[in-house]
Every structure is written in structure tokens, then in C-alpha cells.
Amino acid sequence: MAAAPQTHIVKSSLRKLSESPPRLGAILLSTDLVFEADAARLLDPEQAVLHVARIGFENPTTPATLRAMAPDLARTAGLLVPGADLAAVAFACTSASVTIGNGAVADAIHVGLPGVPIFTPSYAAMAGFAALGVTRVALLTPYLPETTEPMVEYFENQGLDVVNSACFALEDDRDMARIDDDSMINAACALDTPEVEAVFLSCTAMRGVDVIDRIEARLGKPVVTSNQALCWALGRIAGGRGRPEQYGRLRTLALPAAFANGIGG
Numbered sequence: 709m710a711a712a713p714q715t716h717i718v719k720s721s722l723r724k725l726s727e728s729p730p731r732l733g734a735i736l737l738s739t740d741l742v743f744e745a746d747a748a749r750l751l752d753p754e755q756a757v758l759h760v761a762r763i764g765f766e767n768p769t770t771p772a773t774l775r776a777m778a779p780d781l782a783r784t785a786g787l788l789v790p791g792a793d794l795a796a797v798a799f800a801c802t803s804a805s806v807t808i809g810n811g812a813v814a815d816a817i818h819v820g821l822p823g824v825p826i827f828t829p830s831y832a833a834m835a836g837f838a839a840l841g842v843t844r845v846a847l848l849t850p851y852l853p854e855t856t857e858p859m860v861e862y863f864e865n866q867g868l869d870v871v872n873s874a875c876f877a878l879e880d881d882r883d884m885a886r887i888d889d890d891s892m893i894n895a896a897c898a899l900d901t902p903e904v905e906a907v908f909l910s911c912t913a914m915r916g917v918d919v920i921d922r923i924e925a926r927l928g929k930p931v932v933t934s935n936q937a938l939c940w941a942l943g944r945i946a947g948g949r950g951r952p953e954q955y956g957r958l959r960t961l962a963l964p965a966a967f968a969n970g971i972g973g
Contacts, residue, residue, distance in 0.1 A: 730946035732758045733788040733797040733821070735781070737765040737913075741885040743800045743935055746917045750939035750955060756795070756946035761787040768879035769855055774804040778816060785820030794824050796945040796970060800912045802829035802934045803855050806862045814971040825945060825970030829912055829934035830859075832941040834866055835967035836932045836958045842906040846899035847873040848892070849910045850884035859910055872899040881913040892919045893926070900927050909933040920956040930957040941967065 732751070736743050740762070747758050763777055763784040781799070788794065799805055799813050805828035814826040837845065845863065847870050849856045856875040863870050874895055878884050892914070896907050906929055909916035916933030923931045936955055944963035 728757060729754060730756050730795040731789065731792050732756050732942050732946055733785075733794045733824075734758060734760045734942075735784050735788075735797070735799045735817070736760050736762050737777075737801055737804075737881065738762045739765050739767065739881050740800065740913055741882060742915055743912050746915075746935040747939050749917065750936060750959075751943050752948060755948040756943055758942075759789045759792075759794075761785070765881075767881060769803065769851060769881050769884075770879070771807045771855060771858065774801070774807040774855070777801075777804055778808045778812065781813065781816035782819035785817040788821065794821065796825040796827055796942050797821055798827045798829075798832075798938050798942055800829065800935075800938060802833075802910045802912055803849075803851055803859065805830045806858050807855075810971045825973055827938060827941050827945075827970055829910070829938045830862060831967070831971050832937035833908055833910075833932055833934065834863075834868075835941055835964055836937040837868065837906065837908075838964045838967065839961040840906060840930050840932070840958060842930065843867065844869045844871050844903055844905045846871055846896070846901075846904045846907045847910060848875070848896050848899060848907065849873075850876045850878045850881075850887060850914045851911065852877055852879055863908075869903075871901060871903045874899055881911075884911055884913040885915060887914060889915075889919050889922075892916060893923055896923050896931070897926055900929070904929065906930045906932060912938070917955060921954050924956060932956070932958055944968075945970075
């Protein structure tokens with residue numbers, strides 16, 4: 709019998725973690741089908757590296773099931789590349805950020821990741837509206853009415869005028885990911901009136917990034933979506949200088965200084 713070949717140990721040198729582009733973290737729902745693909749388009753990998761962890765979630769998407777995630781936020785945050793410095797962390801669920809509360813989300817994540825700037829889609833959307841200089845918006849969601857109503861209330865409480873709102877009345881976020889382009893475009897355009905200054909497509913599970921430019925072309929008004937706004941804010945925090953030729957007017961703008969430190973910063 710031939711002797712087994714020897715295994716040789718070879719030398720290597722290790723790069724410092726700090727030699728990589730800035731690192732970002734994101735907490736996704738276990739059922740999310742969309743955010744990672746959108747982030748791959750919206751974040752330049754040469755300017756930022758995105759790491760994700762998933763938090764358990766069970767449909768239907770109602771205020772009660774969204775609030776049920778709150779106790780596990782700190783543990784999930786702690787799973788994000790322990791030992792690495794993160795420039796910012798996102799909780800990638802628009803309706804949960806509103807239902808739980810942005811402040812409570814940030815407090816929970818800071819238990820696992822102290823001191824890191826925290827962003828949510830609802831907070832990033834407010835930053836986007838500030839950057840665009842708009843205060844009167846139309847809101848389109850894929851949610852049930854009882855999940856959409858807190859969204860309207862949140863934006864109104866933040867000083868916006870929600871001129872019109874509509875929802876697709878879906879309860880499963882996996883179905884939200886399957887809404888076709890024409891349905892989103894037609895529903896968003898139907899919300900437009902002379903008073904509306906911008907349209908917000910709410911939900912990280914809805915493929916709103918796919919239709920931003922077509923809606924903007926039809927309406928002549930800016931369109932903000934959950935994933936677009938969140939990745940724009942994260943990219944700017946990481947020092948991103950990219951100016952994509954698509955994905956909406958927002959992508960060309962700077963993050964307002966008032967939002968640069970994240971929720972509560």
C-alpha cells in the first residue's frame with residue numbers, strides 16, 4: 709500500500725480587518741426574499757461590505773407578529789461578525805421599525821452592538837425626504853390596512869403630510885415579494901395629485917427598487933423606497949461616493965447632517 713501523502717504547512721500573512729472597505733451590518737427577517745439582492749445593486753462592494761444576520765419571523769405581517777420580534781433583536785445583533793468594527797447597522801423591516809418604535813429598535817440593537825449608528829427604513833425614508841426637501845407624500849404599502857395605518861400615523865407624527873395612501877392588503881411578506889412591476893407602477897401613479905411632492909413605496913420585502921425610475925419618469929416627482937433609502941443612508945455613512953445612474957433622484961444626494969449619527973444620535 710502506498711504511503712499517504714504528507715500535508716505541508718505553508719506560511720501566510722493576514723490582512724488587518726481595518727484594511728477592508730467599511731463594514732455594514734443588517735438584520736433581516738427570516739422570510740425576507742428581497743433585501744440582499746437590492747443591496748447588491750445599491751451598495752458598491754468596493755466602498756462598503758455588507759454582513760447580514762436573520763431574525764426569526766412568522767407571518768402574517770400584523771402589528772402583533774411584528775412586535776414579537778423585539779425580544780430577539782439584541783441576540784440577533786450580537787451575531788453580526790463579532791470582533792469586527794461596523795460603520796452602521798440596519799434593521800431591515802419598515803413596518804416593524806414603526807410598530808416596535810425606532811428608539812426601542814436602536815436600544816435593543818445597542819445591547820448587542822454598543823455605540824454603532826442604527827438605521828431603519830422608516831428613519832432612512834425621513835432622511836430621504838429631508839434631503840429631497842419634500843413634506844407632502846403619497847404612501848404605497850403591500851401590507852394589510854391594520855399594518856398600513858401605523859405607517860401613516862408615524863409619518864404624520866414626524867411632520868409629513870401623507871396626502872394619499874393605499875395598500876395591496878397582503879399578509880405574507882413572501883407574497884409581497886411577488887407583486888409585479890405594473891401593479892406597483894399603476895398603484896403608485898394612481899396616488900399622485902398636484903399636492904403630492906414625492907411617493908414612498910414602503911416595505912423591504914416589496915421590489916420597489918425595480919420600478920423607481922419608471923415611476924419617476926411618469927410622475928416627474930421623486931420616488932423613495934425602503935431598500936433604496938436604507939442602502940443610500942448606509943452607503944453614505946460608510947463614506948460611499950458612488951452616484952448610480954439609476955434608482956432614483958435620492959441616490960445623488962448627501963445624507964443630511966441631522967441624520968448622520970443614526971437613530972437618537
